[in-house]
Amino acid sequence: MSAALKGLRRTLRISGAFLSTSPKVFMAYSIWFWMEIIVTVFSMVIFLYFWRAIYASSGQATLSGLSLNQTLNYIILARVIGPALENRMIFNFGYYIREGLIAIEMLRPVDFQFRNYIEMLGLMFMSLLTKVPLILIAVLFFGLQLPTSAAAWAAFVIAMLLGHAVLFLFDWLYACLAFYSTETWGLGVVREAVALLFSGGLLPLVMLPGWLQAIASGLPFAQGLYVPIALLSGILPPEAAPRLWLVQLAWIAGLLLASRLLFSVSVRKVTVQGG
Amino acid sequence: MLRYARLYWLFLIQRLKILMEYRLNFFIGAFSFLAMQSVGLVGVWAIMRQVPSLNGWSFNELLFIYGLITLAKSMNHMFADNLWTLGQSYIRTGGFDRFMVRPINPLFHLLADRFCHDGIGELVVGGVLVGYTSRALGIPWTLANFLYLLLAVLTGSVIFVALNLFTATSAFWIVESVPVTLVVFNTHEFAYYPLTMYHRFIQVAMTWLIPYGFASFYPASYLLGREVGVMAWVGTLVAGVLLLLAYQVWKFGLQHYSSTGS
Amino acid sequence: MHAIQTENLTKIFTVNQKDPGLRGAVKALFRPSRKQVLAVDRVSLSVEPGEIVGYIGVNGAGKSTTIKMLTGVLMPTSGSVRVLGRDPHRQRVANAREIGVVFGQRTQLWWDLALIESLNLIAGIYDIPPKRYRELLERFSEMLELKELLKTPIRNMSLGQKMRSELAAALIHEPKVLFLDEPTIGLDLIVKERIRQFIREHNQQYGTTVILTTHDLGDIEELCQRVMIIDKGGMIYDGPLATIRQRFGRERTLTFEVHPRHLGDLRQHAERMQLPQGARVEAQNGGSSGGRLVVRFDRTLTSASQVAASLMGQVEVVDFSLSEPDLASIVRQIYGGALENGNGKEGKV
Numbered sequence A: 001m002s003a004a005l006k007g008l009r010r011t012l013r014i015s016g017a018f019l020s021t022s023p024k025v026f027m028a029y030s031i032w033f034w035m036e037i038i039v040t041v042f043s044m045v046i047f048l049y050f051w052r053a054i055y056a057s058s059g060q061a062t063l064s065g066l067s068l069n070q071t072l073n074y075i076i077l078a079r080v081i082g083p084a085l086e087n088r089m090i091f092n093f094g095y096y097i098r099e100g101l102i103a104i105e106m107l108r109p110v111d112f113q114f115r116n117y118i119e120m121l122g123l124m125f126m127s128l129l130t131k132v133p134l135i136l137i138a139v140l141f142f143g144l145q146l147p148t149s150a151a152a153w154a155a156f157v158i159a160m161l162l163g164h165a166v167l168f169l170f171d172w173l174y175a176c177l178a179f180y181s182t183e184t185w186g187l188g189v190v191r192e193a194v195a196l197l198f199s200g201g202l203l204p205l206v207m208l209p210g211w212l213q214a215i216a217s218g219l220p221f222a223q224g225l226y227v228p229i230a231l232l233s234g235i236l237p238p239e240a241a242p243r244l245w246l247v248q249l250a251w252i253a254g255l256l257l258a259s260r261l262l263f264s265v266s267v268r269k270v271t272v273q274g275g
Numbered sequence B: 001m002l003r004y005a006r007l008y009w010l011f012l013i014q015r016l017k018i019l020m021e022y023r024l025n026f027f028i029g030a031f032s033f034l035a036m037q038s039v040g041l042v043g044v045w046a047i048m049r050q051v052p053s054l055n056g057w058s059f060n061e062l063l064f065i066y067g068l069i070t071l072a073k074s075m076n077h078m079f080a081d082n083l084w085t086l087g088q089s090y091i092r093t094g095g096f097d098r099f100m101v102r103p104i105n106p107l108f109h110l111l112a113d114r115f116c117h118d119g120i121g122e123l124v125v126g127g128v129l130v131g132y133t134s135r136a137l138g139i140p141w142t143l144a145n146f147l148y149l150l151l152a153v154l155t156g157s158v159i160f161v162a163l164n165l166f167t168a169t170s171a172f173w174i175v176e177s178v179p180v181t182l183v184v185f186n187t188h189e190f191a192y193y194p195l196t197m198y199h200r201f202i203q204v205a206m207t208w209l210i211p212y213g214f215a216s217f218y219p220a221s222y223l224l225g226r227e228v229g230v231m232a233w234v235g236t237l238v239a240g241v242l243l244l245l246a247y248q249v250w251k252f253g254l255q256h257y258s259s260t261g262s
Numbered sequence C: 001m002h003a004i005q006t007e008n009l010t011k012i013f014t015v016n017q018k019d020p021g022l023r024g025a026v027k028a029l030f031r032p033s034r035k036q037v038l039a040v041d042r043v044s045l046s047v048e049p050g051e052i053v054g055y056i057g058v059n060g061a062g063k064s065t066t067i068k069m070l071t072g073v074l075m076p077t078s079g080s081v082r083v084l085g086r087d088p089h090r091q092r093v094a095n096a097r098e099i100g101v102v103f104g105q106r107t108q109l110w111w112d113l114a115l116i117e118s119l120n121l122i123a124g125i126y127d128i129p130p131k132r133y134r135e136l137l138e139r140f141s142e143m144l145e146l147k148e149l150l151k152t153p154i155r156n157m158s159l160g161q162k163m164r165s166e167l168a169a170a171l172i173h174e175p176k177v178l179f180l181d182e183p184t185i186g187l188d189l190i191v192k193e194r195i196r197q198f199i200r201e202h203n204q205q206y207g208t209t210v211i212l213t214t215h216d217l218g219d220i221e222e223l224c225q226r227v228m229i230i231d232k233g234g235m236i237y238d239g240p241l242a243t244i245r246q247r248f249g250r251e252r253t254l255t256f257e258v259h260p261r262h263l264g265d266l267r268q269h270a271e272r273m274q275l276p277q278g279a280r281v282e283a284q285n286g287g288s289s290g291g292r293l294v295v296r297f298d299r300t301l302t303s304a305s306q307v308a309a310s311l312m313g314q315v316e317v318v319d320f321s322l323s324e325p326d327l328a329s330i331v332r333q334i335y336g337g338a339l340e341n342g343n344g345k346e347g348k349v
Helices: A002-028 A030-058 A068-085 A089-098 A102-107 A112-130 A132-141 A150-179 A184-198 A210-218 A226-233 A238-273 B002-021 B023-048 B059-079 B081-091 B096-100 B106-113 B118-136 B143-168 B178-192 B200-209 B217-223 B231-260 C021-030 C063-070 C092-098 C115-125 C130-143 C159-171 C189-206 C217-223 C241-249 C260-272 C304-312 C327-335 C339-343
Strands: C004-017 C033-047 C052-056 C078-083 C099-103 C177-181 C209-213 C226-231 C234-240 C251-258 C279-287 C290-298 C317-323
Touching: A030 A068, A030 A132, A030 B178, A068 A112, A068 A132, A068 A150, A068 A226, A089 A102, A089 A112, A089 A150, A089 A184, A102 A238, A112 A132, A112 A150, A112 A238, A150 A184, A150 A226, A150 A238, A184 A210, A184 B023, A226 A238, B002 B023, B002 B106, B002 C115, B023 B059, B023 B118, B059 B081, B059 B118, B059 B143, B059 B178, B059 B217, B081 B096, B081 B106, B081 B143, B081 B178, B096 B106, B096 C099, B106 B231, B143 B178, B143 B217, B143 B231, B178 B200, B217 B231, C004 C063, C033 C063, C033 C078, C033 C226, C033 C234, C052 C063, C052 C189, C052 C217, C063 C078, C063 C177, C063 C209, C092 C099, C099 C159, C115 C130, C115 C159, C130 C159, C130 C189, C159 C189, C189 C209, C189 C217, C209 C217, C226 C241, C234 C241, C251 C260, C251 C304, C260 C290, C290 C304, C304 C317
Parallel strands: C052 C209, C052 C226, C099 C177, C177 C209
Antiparallel strands: C004 C033, C004 C078, C226 C234, C251 C290, C251 C317, C279 C290
8 A cells, every 4th residue: 555655656756757847848849839829820710710601601590509609619629628638548559569668667666557647647737738828819819708607617627637537548448459450550540530520629519410429429539528628618507517527437437447457458468478 | 854854753663662662551641631531521511511501602612622722732742742851851860961962953852852642642532522523513524624623733732832842941941840831831721611701811811922722712713603703813823923932932041051051 | 173172161150059048049039149160261172083082080170061062062151162173062963963972871872762773763863874874783783792782672781781882872973073971980890891992993993083081090091192181170281191100100009007016106207217219108197006107109119029028127017908099099199289390291281
C-alpha cells in the first residue's frame, strides 16, 4: 500500500515537472502557436457564414431543435476544445513496441496504465490552457456564449474528465492492436476518421439522421466530445448531467476491465516471444 | 523545355519505383484520405438534407464546387508538395547546396525530387465528384465545356502552387516555413462553398488577394450556367500573374540564400 | 588559364544575435542586434589544371565557406573568384557542368534508390550522351568495384560503399575540377587506401584538378603535393607539403612516465637533463602517482632508442610511448607561428 502511494507521489511529481517545462517548449514553438490561432479563426469565420446561410435558407428558426446560436456555440467549442481531448495512444504503443521498450516500461514501480493516464491528463490540461486565447477570441468576435451558472460548468468539467477517461481506456484497448499489427499509422487513421463523424466533432449529433445517431450511441467517441461540449454549449441542460455521468461511468467500468485484460494477454505474447 | 520534361519523366519513374516498394503505405495513404474526405462530405450531406439549398446552391452543386477545387488541389499535392519540406529537409540539412551545384534550375530540382503519390487519392475523389455531379446536374460535356474544365483545373493548380511558392520561399529566411505556408494554404477552405455566402470583404479577398475563388466558385458557376460574366475567364490571367510574382520572390529568396547560405 | 583563381576573396556574414530567454526574443523583435562575422578574409590563391591541393583548417576556419564560393553556392562579399575562367555564381549552370562535388557527410544519391538508378538520374541531370555514359559506367564500376553494388539501394550500403558510390556519382559527368570534402572520414584503412588510389589514378589519367579538405594527414600525404592552410578566415600557409613535412614530419615525440620518487628532480632539473643532440624536453608535469616527461626529437639527428637510453640513465622510467605528430598538432604549431619564425620560407605566408 505504501509502495503504491509512493509510486503515485512520484508519478505526480514527474507529471508536475512535465507541466512546468511545457510553457517553455510552447514558447519555442510560438510560430506554430500563432499559426494554430489564425487557422482556427479562419475556420470559425467559415462556420459562421456557413451556418448563417444554412439557417437563412431553411426559413426556420431551428434545425433538429437547435437555434443558430446553439449550433454555432457547439461548433466553435467542438472545433477549439475537441483536439485537446484527443490522445494518440496507438502511436505511443507502436513506438514502445518497435523500440522494444515495453518490457522496460513495465518494470517501473508505477502501474503502467495509470502512469500513462496521468500523463495524458496532464497533456490535456496543458492543451486546454493553450486554447484559452482562442476561446477569448470566440467570445469577443464570434458571439460565443459560455454558461454563467456554476452548475453548467461543473456538469461540463465532470463530464469532460469522465469522457477523457472513457476515450483513454478505449484507446488503450484499441492500441493493443499494435501488438498484433505494425500498421499503427493506418489503424490510427481509421480510428480518427470514424471518431470525426461519431464523436460530434463535425456537427451536433442530433443533426445526424437517426440510423447514424444509433451507431454513434453504440460507440464511445461521443462520450469524450459530444457529451461535455453539449453541456458547455447549452445544447444539453445541466439537469441532464447526472444521468450522462452514470452512462460515462458504465463505459469506464466496462472499458477498464476489457483494456486491462487485453493488455495483459497481449503483453504476455510479447514477453514470451522476447519482443 | 523538352529537356526538363524528359528529366521530370526520369524523376517520376524513379519515384514510382520507390513507391512500388512501399505499396502498402500508398494504399493506406490513399485510403486515409478517402476516409477523411468522405466523413466530411457525410457531415455536409447530413446538414443539407434538412434544407432546400445553401444560398441557392443544391447539395450536388456544392459537391461540384468541392470536386473542382479538389482536382486543382490534387495537382498541387502531386507535383509541388516538396515546397512544404524546403526548410526542414533541404535548407536545415544543407541538402539545398546539392541543388546549387547541379546544372539545372534549383526550383525544378526541388519539385521533381519528390512526386507525392498522396495526391492520387485526391485526384480520384475530385474526378469522381465532378463526374458524378455533372451527370446529376445535367452539365453537357461538349468539347468547349471539357476544355474549359481543363483550363479551370490548370488555373486552380497554378493558384495553389504559386501561393505555396510565395510562402515556402520564407524558408530561406526563417527555415521553418511550414506554419506560414499552412496559414495561407488553409484559406482554400473558404473556397469549398459559394463565395456569395460570405461578407463582401471575404469575397474580394478570395478573388483578388488569395484568389482560390478561381479554383472553385467562378468556374463552377460558369459550367452550371450561372451568370459570372468575365470572371469566368479572368482567373487564368490572375493565376499567371501570381505565378510570375511568386517566381520573382523565389529568385529573391535564392539570392538571399546565396549571400547567407543558411 | 588557371583552373581556379581567387583574388582577395572575402565573405562576411551578418548574423542576428539573440539574448537567451523570452526577454531576448522580445528585444530581438524590436531592436535586432546584428553582428558581422568575417568568414573568409582576403584569400588569394591559384590552382593549376591537374593539381591536387589539400585545403585544411580547423572547423569554422572558413574552409567550407571558401568551397561554397568556389562551387557557386555562395556569392562572395568582395574580391573575385574564377573557376575555369568563369564566375561560379553568376554563371552557376555553366560552372556546375564542369565541377564535381562530394560533400563528405551529405549524400548526393537518392536514399531509397538503387545506385544504378541514382546514376541514371544524374546522367539525365548532366545530359550525358548515352553512349559516353555507358562507357564511363563500365569504367567506374570496374575501378571502384561497384558492379555488385549497382542494384543496391544507398540506404543498405556501408560507409565505404557509399563513398565509392559518391565518387562515381561526382565524376560520371567528367568534371574538370573536383571538390572533395572529407572523402575518407569514418572509413577503415583498407577502404581509405582504395579511395585514395582511385583519386590518384583518376587525376593522372584525366588531369582532373582536385581540391581536397580533410582532417586526415594520410589523405594529404598520399595525394597532395601542395597544401593550403586557412585559419580564422585567412590563408596562413600555401606551399609544398614537403616544407611542412621537413619541418614537422621528422619530429617524433616520446612520452615517459617517471617513478614518483623523481618528482622533485623533474620539477627542478627537467630543463637540464642530458639528452642527445636534436632532442629537447617539451613539457613536464608531476602528479601524486608519478611524473610525465614529454621529449621531442628530430629523427634525422637521433633515434628513439638513443633518447630513451639516455633518459633511463638519469631517472627511473616506469613506461614510455612513441608518437608521430598528427596533422592537427602540426596545424596547431603552424598557428602558433612556427612557420613565420624563419622556417617557412618556401611557402607564401
